[in-house]
Amino acid sequence: MLSPNDFEDLAAVERRLLAFEERYDATAAPFKWRHTTTNLHPHxxxxxxxDRTLQAA
Known part of the structure; x- marks a missing residue:
């Protein structure tokens, strides 16, 4: 999680986001999705x- 104190100004936020975008674009690879809505539903x-059990506790 980020807070306003993590960056000195908006330009620093922009630089960090652009650096992330460049790194992600360079390393991202497609993956084969193995779930359908039918077999994902039980999960x-x-x-x-x-989640409901935790909230009730």
């Missing part, structure tokens, strides 16, 4: 149940 339900 999402499990996560939702887990």
């Amino acid at each position: 999402l339900e499990r996560l939702d149940h887990h």
